[in-house]
Amino acid sequence: MADYVEPTYAEVNQDVLRAMMETGPKYWATLGTSIAVAGICFFIPWFYQLEVGVGVAGMNRSAVWGTYLSNFIFWIGLSHSGTLLSAVLHITNSSWRKAIYRSAEAMTLFSLITAALFVMVHLGRVWFVHWTVPVPNQMGLWPNFRSPLMFDVMAITTYLTASSIFIYMGSVPDFAAVRDASTGLRRKLYTIFSFGWRGTAKEWHTLGWAYTFFAVLVIPLAVSVHSIVSWDFALSLVPGLHHTVFAPYFVTGAIFSGTAGIVTVMFLLRKYMNFERYIREIHLVNLGKLLVLLSLIWTYINIMEVFTTWFSGSSYELEALEWRLTGFYAPMFWEMVLFCAVVPLLILFKRIRTSWRSMLIISILINIGMISERFIIVATSQPRKFLPNAFGFYFPSAIEISITIGSFAVFTTLFLIFVKWVPAVSLYEVKETLKPLRRSR
């Protein structure tokens, strides 16, 4: 790191704002491809499904939940790390967070939106989705607050709201920086975005206080959201889902997958937005350590799940476990174990955790493993519940696979739009980490 030259304040502004304002053909090509893929793979199949019926997916009688729901959990999971990590690190005063938290929080926001989209895709009659919202109506009908799905609606909307406010609030000084650096329409727009931020000591003080307040608020929310998502499953009687360990299992899995997601996004930002000077090896190494820790917790919970299942001695649970470990989807299960429990251990080697490329591969593998985990949870338990005569089988249809692929394009599109509207690296917080006396070179 000897050749690392710390940027000046001005350079920070220049670098970050350039990435925002100067748009090359590469960006447009990426954005265009991304929108096209989202349209073709996600929205067109979805509209077709709306017209014809959810039957175009591969779900059937015993497996009425399919990839739509497993993807929903995956995206909720992916959303986890961003805001949570940012908040935790903010409270613990870990200064290394500052270069990455903005994009991590953005990831949270957009994965939540993608997850919410999957709820829509999943529903049989999405045109009545507003019935899940407790709005007084002439029929005097209310949602069912006993339903874990209702908890979900509440948890996710709250989390979405809190994350949005959190990310927005943190961006206000940066919006002001954009305002100051731009002219014309953009200046007017960012004047509104920045709420007339002037950078007075009082403003900084209020922001600092409010930001910490939200950080404290967001942490339990993030934990609760995925706990609640897990209850969608754990509150059922279904063998393989009816486990008390599910809430921590899901939360750990979520943070695990989210952290891996951040590593991936960091790599891409660094590479394509030229943020090498801000997103540095220390970030990579710290996130790598976190990944190892999470992987170990995740492995432990998995072992516990298998153990308690075996310990129950119940025919239902044992059968479900056997099918999961040795049935049709067993290769996927073992692939998940490999990617989420074994591969992350490689991070223990210094050569690997300091190599951007190997960390990128590991982070992607972890998320493939996590997608598999969610799919296995959904696809291996439901078709084999209590009555053997009703045992079935589930395999996703082409439309489901297409929508799954398309969802990544939806996420990418949102992210690509984001980097042009909001500074992807927090200007003021990065500046805080710089040596204050250096003005310019």
Next chain:
Amino acid sequence: MSTALEKFKKYRKPGYYDKFDYHWTMSIDLDRCTGCEACVVACQAENNLPIVGEQQFAMRREIKWIRIERYWEGEYPDIKLQFIPMLCQHCDQAPCEIACPVFATYHNQDGLNTQVYNRCIGTRTCAVYCPYEVRFFNWFTYEWDEPLEQQLNPDVTVREKGVMEKCTFCIQRIRQAKDAAKDDSRRRVRDGEIKPACVQSCPTEAMVFGDLNDPDSQVSKMARNPRGYHVLEELNTTPSIVYLKRVHTDG
């Protein structure tokens, strides 16, 4: 406050139908059931169940509110086959009822687990939660080849895509009988006056339907039979269907 709490507790107690009139219950005598599937067609005719087609059947998307499950035991030549009709158990503690975020399924005062098609938004959670797998989702809006639609029962709605459906204990027949009782200035429906389509058709009279709150009803007598049991009793769903196990006399 204490009275409100008591009221609430009483309301939550299984068997709270006492304060109402009926607790509809069905008994199925497996010693009589021959697995002839007459009930399956009776239900299809009465409740406008769709004809889903070969391809949908192959995907296991058949809609049969009542089905016959079969279980083999032993190996050839000492082999036995047993049938068990499976339909919505109208559980008093129904797992599906807590699942629905919009109250499309709930327990009515007669002990029926009802499904409100109009309210259903198709989360399918109820079907996941149901241990008996007797909830059926409309993957498409099914159509009838003309003029088969002329057969459709006008007392029962035809469901559209995206809606969950299941056995209702032929609630339309229950309604009719209750109305008839009211017209006759009777307070209660007579025992045996209501027969769901499956019960009506059963050639061996394996199924009996009636009010469990009436200790003299035929179904109450069946429910007291020592052969009686509930399927998946250990899940504590307290089903409204009492099965009477088959008698095995191995000779």
Next chain:
Amino acid sequence: MSNKINRRDFLKFVGAGTLGAGAGFLAADASKMTTEFLIPQVNLPEDYSPGIATWYHTVCTQCSAGCGISVRTREGRAKKIEGNPSHPVNQGRLCALGQAGLNVLYNPDRIKTPLLRDGERGSGSFSPISWDQALTTISGVLGTLKIQKKANNAYLLSGGVNGHLHELFALFMDQLGSKNYLQHEFSHPASLYAANKACFDEDVLPYYDIRNSKYLLSFGADYLGAWLSPVHHSVSYGHLRQGTEQRGRCVQVEARMSLSGANADEWIAARPGSEGMLALAMAHSIVEQGLYAGADAGDWKQALGAYSPASVAERSGISADRIVRIATEFAAASPSLAIGGGAAGASTNGTANLVAVNVLNYIGGNIGEAGGILFNPASTFSIDAPRPRASYQQMLKLFASLRGNDAEVLILHDTNPVFTLPAAANVKEAVMAVPYVIGMSSFMDETMALADIILPLDTYLEAWGDNIPDPGVGFAVASIAQPVVKRLYDTRSAGDIILALAHQIGGELPANMPWTSMENYLMEMWRSVYRGKSDDSSDQGFRKFWTSILESGVWGESPQQQDRPHQAMGRAMLSAVGMAQPSFAGNESEYRFVMQPYLSLAFHDGRGANLPWMQELPDPLTSIVYNSWVELNPKTAAELAIGEGDVLLVESTVGRFEAPAFIYEAIRPDVVAMPIGQGHGNYGRYASGRGSNPIEILAPETDSGSGGLAWSATRVKISKTGRRVHVIKTDGTTRDLGRNILGQKDGHA
């Protein structure tokens, strides 16, 4: 002789028949053109009130059992078919196929107008014509034959028609001057009739009193599935099991477990064709043990000498101990009942098998006893002509004469012999050889496609008729079939067509068949029944009687039980006993398996295959839908490395077809079974092009005693084609995995 059959119940039912309503207006209404009104008429028809259901009683013709049905109609449309509670055959219950009758009425593939062939014969190309045109053409053809005194060259082949429609057919053919009237039905148990004729000298079947029996021993008869009168048997079965303090026991002897086998307490997988020998061995054992006390015990001892359990054990594959045990149980139970049918009656020794079953009943002392075999009273009804139900050999004879030079006209009514007879019978070629073929049917099928002219029939829910259930229920019963809805299309009932033809043909026919319509004919016939039974001869009295029958749906008489002299019976049986070894087409080394086709619960003999509800009805034993399959023992399958869904080539000495394999746990390793019903080539959108028809490759073996088709006497070989299909079924895992689903285990899973 005692008779405790639910006579009292029955009389109660008849008296209390409350459902239904007068339907006289319907006939008048039915002849009008259908008009639809957006707003109901101001003056509604008598029984038509929007929102209120009207029930009509009529008779089911989905199989030959003759169950009484009540059809629920709303706003002039049939909505549901239920059993008629007053009817003694089904007592308010109804099977799956019967309930699917609505799919017959509202089938999208019905023939809607008379059709005239406009392409090659057999090409299935037809164009619509008017009724006038059709009837004029046909009466012209028949009239010419009559004038030329060649009417005996006209042939009428009908399905299993019962009651006065049969009488009308017989009368018509007689008046025309033809003796060639036959009825064909695949499920007609020719061997059972022959055996009962030989033993009891009876033309009608006796009543098997399953209801009151305590030990039911069935040799191949799938009495709960497709044998004779399954709904009636099921009602009785329920009573046998749990209707009384003492639960009756059921034992089933058959090579492939049928629905009845699945419900039996004991299933005995005897070699096909050895059922009779087993019955005789049991009789032997009963006589040997001195449990038979009849005066002719000595004769029997001698007659049964050759059938010791030890000697039969090897031939049947059932151990001597087991035979003796069953025999002892059978003799000890009182009352007990042995029945035989299905594959046992369809081997080359079918009649002998069923005679043996009767012998077992005789030795067990069950004849003429409640809970055993009871005799139906001689028909008090006005049907004179016995139904000319053709055995396979008679059918072959018919086809031979159709192929001859003399045959001029063939009238086909509601029958599909091309489908229900083996390809070896060359039905198609015989029909094609007839210069002029008239078809009468509601549906286009393989046989109708060969016709020159097709007259579309009302379905049974739109037509008048009557029915005398056969087998009877121990006392005289008849029921009237009335239209329950206005006819949907420009169709007519077979009776109306015959009467119209009679009028148009002229000669002495109009005078001898003066009735204006089937309804009119029926009423006149029933008037004579009424006159014979009642002193009141006024028209008013008859009208009241008629209405009451329409209202209750059934007419019955207190039993006049007839005793049968036991001694004569014993002598008849002693002389009839004699078992030949069953023979099979195809040598055992090459054709390893005996193929047993069986009547499917959903399709019966194939007629139900065009009903979508039946196509979607999981088979009760395999849960398969929408296709046909070949059942194999798991051991056989393992040996030949066959898995579920492997498409097999099934070859007999006379034909071959392909069908997917299904591993069926309860079938002998040397037997393969297959349901009848699929494999239609031309039978509407729901049936055509699905599966294969096992009847097609049956060798033309017959039962030597009756001439009936021995459909369980064909050997086949099977080989894999290498293709594999997905067998569509509802069953997941068919083992309970130790879970307490059936309530048989203590404690929790």
